[in-house]
Amino acid sequence: MKRTHHPLRMALGTYLPILLIVLFAIGPYLWTFISSITPETDLYRAEFRFFPEHPTGENYTRLFTKLDFTSNILDSLLVALFTALLGLGITVPASYSFSRFKFKGRNPLLMQFLIINMFPIMLLIVPLFVMMRVVGIMDTHFALIIAYSTFTIPFSTWMLTSFFNAIPIDLDKAAQIDGCSRIGALVRIIIPVAMPGIVSTGIYIFITAWNEYLYAAILTSSKIRTIPIALQNMIGEFRIEWGLLTAGGIISALPVIILFFFIQKQLITGMTAGAVKG
Amino acid sequence: MGQTPLRKKRDLLPYALVTPALAITIAIIFLPMFQTITYSFSQYILYKPQEKGFIGFENYKAALSDPLFASSLLHTFVWIVSIIVFQFLLGFTTALLLNRRFAGRGIARSLILVPWVTPSVITALMWRWMYDGNHGLINQLLAKFGLIKEFIPFLAQTSTAMGSIIVALIWQGFPFFAIMLLAGLQAIPDELYEAAEIDGATKSQRFFNVTIPMLKPVILTTILLRTIWVANSLDIILIMTGGGPGYSTYTLPVYSYIKAYKGMDFGYSSTIAVLLTILLMIIVTGYVRNILKSQED
Numbered sequence: 001m002k003r004t005h006h007p008l009r010m011a012l013g014t015y016l017p018i019l020l021i022v023l024f025a026i027g028p029y030l031w032t033f034i035s036s037i038t039p040e041t042d043l044y045r046a047e048f049r050f051f052p053e054h055p056t057g058e059n060y061t062r063l064f065t066k067l068d069f070t071s072n073i074l075d076s077l078l079v080a081l082f083t084a085l086l087g088l089g090i091t092v093p094a095s096y097s098f099s100r101f102k103f104k105g106r107n108p109l110l111m112q113f114l115i116i117n118m119f120p121i122m123l124l125i126v127p128l129f130v131m132m133r134v135v136g137i138m139d140t141h142f143a144l145i146i147a148y149s150t151f152t153i154p155f156s157t158w159m160l161t162s163f164f165n166a167i168p169i170d171l172d173k174a175a176q177i178d179g180c181s182r183i184g185a186l187v188r189i190i191i192p193v194a195m196p197g198i199v200s201t202g203i204y205i206f207i208t209a210w211n212e213y214l215y216a217a218i219l220t221s222s223k224i225r226t227i228p229i230a231l232q233n234m235i236g237e238f239r240i241e242w243g244l245l246t247a248g249g250i251i252s253a254l255p256v257i258i259l260f261f262f263i264q265k266q267l268i269t270g271m272t273a274g275a276v277k278g
Numbered sequence: 279m280g281q282t283p284l285r286k287k288r289d290l291l292p293y294a295l296v297t298p299a300l301a302i303t304i305a306i307i308f309l310p311m312f313q314t315i316t317y318s319f320s321q322y323i324l325y326k327p328q329e330k331g332f333i334g335f336e337n338y339k340a341a342l343s344d345p346l347f348a349s350s351l352l353h354t355f356v357w358i359v360s361i362i363v364f365q366f367l368l369g370f371t372t373a374l375l376l377n378r379r380f381a382g383r384g385i386a387r388s389l390i391l392v393p394w395v396t397p398s399v400i401t402a403l404m405w406r407w408m409y410d411g412n413h414g415l416i417n418q419l420l421a422k423f424g425l426i427k428e429f430i431p432f433l434a435q436t437s438t439a440m441g442s443i444i445v446a447l448i449w450q451g452f453p454f455f456a457i458m459l460l461a462g463l464q465a466i467p468d469e470l471y472e473a474a475e476i477d478g479a480t481k482s483q484r485f486f487n488v489t490i491p492m493l494k495p496v497i498l499t500t501i502l503l504r505t506i507w508v509a510n511s512l513d514i515i516l517i518m519t520g521g522g523p524g525y526s527t528y529t530l531p532v533y534s535y536i537k538a539y540k541g542m543d544f545g546y547s548s549t550i551a552v553l554l555t556i557l558l559m560i561i562v563t564g565y566v567r568n569i570l571k572s573q574e575d
Contacts, residue, residue: 014375014378014380017371017375018375018386021368021371021372022386022389024449025389025390025392025393025449025453026389026392028408028449029392029404031404031407031408032407043413048418048422090299091299093295094295094296094298094300097291097293097295097296100292103293106292109300113303116308118506118510118558119311119555120510120531120551120554120555120558122531122534122535122550122551122554123310123314123555124306124310125535126310126314126538126551127309127310127313127314128306130313130544131310146306147306149302149306150306150307153299153302154303182291183291211397211398211399213398213399214512214513214516214535217539218539227399228397228398228399231399231400231403232517242410242413246403246404246407249403252397253397256396257395257396261388264388264391268457268461
């Protein structure tokens with residue numbers, strides 16, 4: 001890998017295939033973006049052109065004026081934020097325990113968090129629907145936060161345990177010698193050190209909650225409408241307004257992609273740690 | 279870990295810390311799961327509450343003689359196998375390329391990850407728009423290069439619908455393979471390659487005798503994780519075709535979802551979900567057992 005390659009071989013053997021793969025990865029986005037700045041009527045013209053003659057922001061303005069997209073964003077934001085906070089609040093102590101203590105039942109408990117991660121959503125969605133109807137929390141933010149916890153809590157527990165495992169146990173010992181209780185060591189020493197991992201896990205939960213569609217389709221109807229549902233609802237019976245839809249798609253995917261760029265390094269470390277070692 | 283001073287006899291703290299997470303998983307995962315199993319043995323159609331009741335194995339018997347269940351099962355296998363094979367091939371190629379040193383590698387890696395964070399709904403909508411039978415990009419390009427004379431309604435005809443959705447899912451998932459395998463590649467010590475080179479191993483010999491064996495655990499784990507995920511994924515199918523045209527893109531999760539959502543038949547929907555879970559369990563345990571066996575050899 002330290003040898004220098006012939007420039008032409010480098011171009012054909014590395015750059016060209018990489019370029020093709022990158023194009024495959026972001027091509028759909030480029031096209032979605034181009035469609036979103038194309039006037040609606042131009043999208044359906046017989047003669048085909050890549051770029052619109054007159055790029056426009058009208059699809060974006062219509063999204064916020066004609067449709068109530070702002071309230072969709074707010075709904076998504078609220079649900080995603082509180083799902084992340086609840087998830088972290090519950091899994092930080094649990095993961096710390098799994099990482100630091102040897103106790104009876106530790107391995108089976110940790111194992112069950114891995115196994116429930118693979119349950120099909122269809123195994124849970126119907127009873128959750130029935131349960132929420134009985135309790136009377138259908139069509140609320142709370143219903144979605146609860147439903148999303150079914151997949152964020154198991155995932156987050158594993159992720160955080162792997163982050164905590166990477167922190168030397170000597171740190172806890174030192175804190176205790178300095179007079180910290182075990183909880184004190186967690187709060188004052190370990191959490192600050194693990195902060196990058198905790199934040200990344202939180203952002204990852206935020207992203208998955210922001211993106212979720214299936215639970216939202218079943219557990220909410222009119223009062224709460226997250227972005228994925230709003231976009232899906234834009235598909236009319238007879239006609240699809242692709243200009244609007246592509247604009248909505250860009251608006252909702254953008255924050256997620258930006259957030260992801262901030263955490264990708266941490267996240268990949270956490271996720272690959274187990275697989276690479278194992 | 280050996281001896282840890284964090285441990286005391288009859289220590290309740292570890293349990294206390296785990297309790298909230300455990301309590302919530304019991305309430306929102308285990309209870310619903312048992313509920314679903316109960317439903318699967320019941321007649322339970324939401325708009326016929328008076329007929330609700332235990333019916334034993336009737337739903338299971340119905341499933342076994344249901345042609346739609348059989349074809350959904352077949353589609354599920356086609357779905358899993360084709361997606362995993364292509365995601366792996368594309369992801370591995372990507373990982374090998376990204377493992378080389380070249381200018382712009384960081385940017386390339388970030389951009390390649392984009393499909394993986396894309397919301398399923400957006401993935402489905404983007405591809406649906408590109409596949410559009412009247413104005414879609416793919417048809418326009420194919421026509422421009424003279425490859426087709428008439429536009430193909432990719433998602434509206436039974437012969438192409440499944441394949442088209444599979445391509446969209448390969449797009450969404452190959453980055454996961456790429457980053458996992460890239461991490462695996464980077465964990466292989468350089469000394470191994472150097473030693474092989476000193477022994478006179480050719481490039482392909484190094485690949486098959488060093489890279490592949492060293493990467494095997496990562497490959498196996500990643501395939502397992504992806505198989506579970508792909509087997510359960512249904513939102514993209516729902517949004518792209520809703521299971522149609524006809525029943526040509528019905529997989530088991532789609533069938534179960536539509537039974538519950540449109541048919542309000544919670545009993546039969548639960549039976550399909552339970553059967554899907556059992557199937558997955560069989561695949562996973564068989565797979566894990568094989569891995570363990572091969573590691574013993």
